[in-house]
Amino acid sequence: xxxxxxxxxxxxxxxxxxxxxxxxxxxxxxxxxxxxxxxxxxxxxxxxxxxxxxxxxxxxxxxxxxxxxxxxxxxxxxxxxxxxxxxxxxxxxxxxxxxxxxxxxxxxxxxxxxxxxxxxxxxxxxxxxxxxxxxxxxxxxxxxxxxxxxxxxxxxxxxxxxxxxxxxxxxxxxxxxxxxxxxxxxxxxxxxxxxxxxxxxxxxxxxxxxxxxxxxxxxxxxxxxxxxxxxxxxxxxxxxxxxxxxxxxxxxxxxxxxxxxxxxxxxxxxxxxxxxxxxxxxxxxxxxxxxxxxxxxxxxxxxxxxxxxxxxxxxxxxxxxxxxxxxxxxxxxxxxxxxxxxxxx
Numbered sequence: 001x002x003x004x005x006x007x008x009x010x011x012x013x014x015x016x017x018x019x020x021x022x023x024x025x026x027x028x029x030x031x032x033x034x035x036x037x038x039x040x041x042x043x044x045x046x047x048x049x050x051x052x053x054x055x056x057x058x059x060x061x062x063x064x065x066x067x068x069x070x071x072x073x074x075x076x077x078x079x080x081x082x083x084x085x086x087x088x089x090x091x092x093x094x095x096x097x098x099x100x101x102x103x104x105x106x107x108x109x110x111x112x113x114x115x116x117x118x119x120x121x122x123x124x125x126x127x128x129x130x131x132x133x134x135x136x137x138x139x140x141x142x143x144x145x146x147x148x149x150x151x152x153x154x155x156x157x158x159x160x161x162x163x164x165x166x167x168x169x170x171x172x173x174x175x176x177x178x179x180x181x182x183x184x185x186x187x188x189x190x191x192x193x194x195x196x197x198x199x200x201x202x203x204x205x206x207x208x209x210x211x212x213x214x215x216x217x218x219x220x221x222x223x224x225x226x227x228x229x230x231x232x233x234x235x236x237x238x239x240x241x242x243x244x245x246x247x248x249x250x251x252x253x254x255x256x257x258x259x260x261x262x263x264x265x266x267x268x269x270x271x272x273x274x275x276x277x278x279x280x281x282x283x284x285x286x287x288x289x290x291x292x293x294x295x296x297x298x299x300x301x302x303x304x305x306x307x308x309x310x311x312x313x314x315x316x317x318x319x320x321x322x323x324x325x326x327x328x329x330x331x332x333x334x335x336x337x338x339x340x341x342x343x344x345x
Contacts, residue, residue, distance in 0.1 A: 043069025
């Protein structure tokens with residue numbers, strides 16, 4: 001077979017068998033046939049190990065790689081190290097994609113000579129599906145030359161920049177670039193800050209090809225006492241990334257994107273750390289810690305710019321409450337979000 005048109009990299013760690021099967025079958029059934037699928041088993045238990053091996057035995061396009069546990073970034077890097085496709089696509093092992101996703105994206109990439117193609121997704125709860133409409137209009141384009149006669153694709157929007165899934169990337173973008181394995185929160189965003197500085201042309205497809213399984217207690221959303229340190233580490237890494245390109249024409253976009261991501265990090269800390277139901281400290285102690293976080297750079301900078309952030313209004317509301325020291329309001333917003341999680345399953 002000729003060089004694969006797309007490499008799909010799927011990191012796996014103890015994924016439920018039915019989820020994994022649905023994920024893999026959604027890739028093998030793609031209408032684009034000339035693909036390679038690298039499934040990286042990141043130190044899973046026996047059941048997942050055997051499921052990955054069984055999948056590899058059913059399709060010669062699947063390559064199973066088993067390694068010691070090192071986290072999702074380590075697993076994705078392992079896949080990148082041997083990927084041969086013209087374009088790279090990342091998938092999470094409990095998600096799935098529509099059958100014509102890769103063919104539509106690949107043909108668009110080739111026709112437009114794009115470095116990146118992005119598309120819409122559906123958030124899949126147990127009891128509900130939510131179609132996430134990021135932008136309205138097919139064929140939005142990002143061009144580094146900024147041709148204002150076209151409808152521009154705002155690639156620095158966090159609904160695009162916050163994920164490395166739901167995209168095709170030209171493989172050359174990863175030359176000398178990998179996920180930072182020491183980061184465990186926001187690692188996708190940090191990598192995109194570096195990749196995006198090399199993107200000359202990108203296209204958006206206004207179709208919900210990707211199905212993102214929402215798990216309330218996933219690694220990024222479950223309570224962890226070290227969340228503050230984790231997000232601080234990622235924010236420091238991104239600031240270092242930005243320093244390297246501050247003199248480029250993307251200066252303002254980078255700064256704005258950093259504040260947007262800082263705001264998202266602040267909200268994640270509010271939900272899954274400070275006001276998490278699993279945090280057993282008293283209300284006063286929680287508010288005191290949130291006050292401390294809110295007054296610390298860069299969170300204080302994002303809060304000060306709450307009205308100007310390129311994030312949805314529902315998320316801005318918590319930042320606006322914090323800006324006016326109304327932390328009870330922040331807690332109420334968090335409680336409503338958790339109630340919605342429970343209703344949707």
